[in-house]
Amino acid sequence: MWEPMSAERAAVKTDQDLVNNILKLKKERKALILAHNYQRPEVQDLADYVDDSVGLAKRAVEEPDAEVVVHCSVDFMAETAVILNPEKKVLMPSPGARCPMAAMLPAFQIHLWKEKYPGIPIVLYVNTHAETKAECDVCCTSANAVKVVESLDSDTVLFGPDANLAWYVQQKTGKKTIPIPERGFCQTHVLFLKEDILLLKEENPSAEVIAHPECSPEVQKVADFVGSTTQMCTHATNSAASKFIVATEMGILHRLKRENPKKTFIPAYEGAWCVNMKLNTLQRIYLALKEDRYKVEVPRDIARKAKLPLERMFEMMNIDLDAK
Ligand code: SF4
Numbered sequence: 001m002w003e004p005m006s007a008e009r010a011a012v013k014t015d016q017d018l019v020n021n022i023l024k025l026k027k028e029r030k031a032l033i034l035a036h037n038y039q040r041p042e043v044q045d046l047a048d049y050v051d052d053s054v055g056l057a058k059r060a061v062e063e064p065d066a067e068v069v070v071h072c073s074v075d076f077m078a079e080t081a082v083i084l085n086p087e088k089k090v091l092m093p094s095p096g097a098r099c100p101m102a103a104m105l106p107a108f109q110i111h112l113w114k115e116k117y118p119g120i121p122i123v124l125y126v127n128t129h130a131e132t133k134a135e136c137d138v139c140c141t142s143a144n145a146v147k148v149v150e151s152l153d154s155d156t157v158l159f160g161p162d163a164n165l166a167w168y169v170q171q172k173t174g175k176k177t178i179p180i181p182e183r184g185f186c187q188t189h190v191l192f193l194k195e196d197i198l199l200l201k202e203e204n205p206s207a208e209v210i211a212h213p214e215c216s217p218e219v220q221k222v223a224d225f226v227g228s229t230t231q232m233c234t235h236a237t238n239s240a241a242s243k244f245i246v247a248t249e250m251g252i253l254h255r256l257k258r259e260n261p262k263k264t265f266i267p268a269y270e271g272a273w274c275v276n277m278k279l280n281t282l283q284r285i286y287l288a289l290k291e292d293r294y295k296v297e298v299p300r301d302i303a304r305k306a307k308l309p310l311e312r313m314f315e316m317m318n319i320d321l322d323a324k
Pocket of ligand 1: 038074098099100101102127186187188189249274275276277
C-alpha cells in the first residue's frame with residue numbers, strides 16, 4: 001500500500017545516510033542481514049553474509065544471538081530461514097520478491113506425480129514453496145543436487161522444478177531424473193544462448209566459460225565449469241585462468257570482481273537480470289528494520305513437514321544444524 005513519506009524518512013537522503021541508519025537499527029535489533037549472490041552491489045556490501053541459498057540457510061542457523069533476520073533474496077529462501085529458525089523473526093524487505101520458478105510447482109501437483117510414479121523418490125530443489133517442500137522426500141540445492149541424488153537408493157528420481165538442473169544431475173549421476181513439471185525453468189537463466197557464448201569465446205579465446213546448472217543443456221555443454229553461484233566464485237578464485245565468461249544472473253559479477261580484483265569477468269548476456277532479486281534496496285532494508293516489514297510466516301504444520309526434507313539434505317552433506 002502507498003504511504004506518504006514521513007519527515008524522518010525524507011530526511012534520509014544519501015546511500016551513506018541509509019547505510020548508517022541501517023547499521024544503527026541492526027545493532028539495536030540484534031539483526032542479521034543476509035544477501036543472496038544475485039543482490040544489488042550496495043545490498044551485498046551491506047550484508048553480514050553473501051552466499052547461495054544453502055549457505056544463507058546455514059548462516060541464519062549459525063547465529064544464535066540474532067533475533068531478527070533480514071533476508072535479501074526471494075520468497076522461498078526467506079521461507080527456508082523461517083522453517084529452520086522458528087524462534088527468529090525473518091523479514092523480507094520486498095514482499096513482491098517471488099521466484100517464478102518456485103511457483104511452477106504447486107503442492108497439489110506433487111500428489112499427481114506421486115500417483116503417476118508410485119514409490120519413486122521425489123527430490124526438490126530448494127526453489128520451491130514450503131507447502132511443496134512438505135510433500136517431498138529430500139531437498140537439494142544446485143551445489144549439492146548431485147550428491148543428494150547419488151545418496152538415494154534408487155536409479156530413478158522425480159526432480160523439480162528446474163528441468164535444466166534435472167538434466168545436469170542426470171548427466172553427472174547416470175540416474176534417470178524425471179523433471180516435474182516437465183518444463184520448469186528459471187526465466188533469467190534461459191536467456192543465455194550457446195551462440196552468444198561461442199561468439200564471446202571466439203573474441204576471448206583464453207577465457208573460461210563458467211555457468212549455472214539452471215542454464216539450458218546447450219549452454220552447459222559449452223561451459224568449462226558448471227556449478228552453483230558460490231561454486232562458480234570459488235572456481236574463479238582457484239582457476240589459473242584470468243578471464244571468465246559468466247553465465248548466471250548479473251548480480252554475481254559484483255562478488256566475482258570483489259573477490260578477484262585482478263581477473264576479468266564478461267557477462268555471457270548483459271540482460272540477465274532477475275527483477276525479483278533486484279527488488280531489495282537500501283531504502284527497503286531500512287524500512288524493514290525500522291517498521292518490521294515484512295514478516296515472513298509459514299504455518300506451523302507446514303513448517304514441521306517441510307523441515308524434514310531440508311534436514312535430510314543437511315544430513316547428506318554431513319552438516320549438523322544443531323551444532324551451532
Ligand atoms: S534467478 Fe531464477 S531461480 Fe533465481 S529467483 Fe530469479 S527466477 Fe528464481
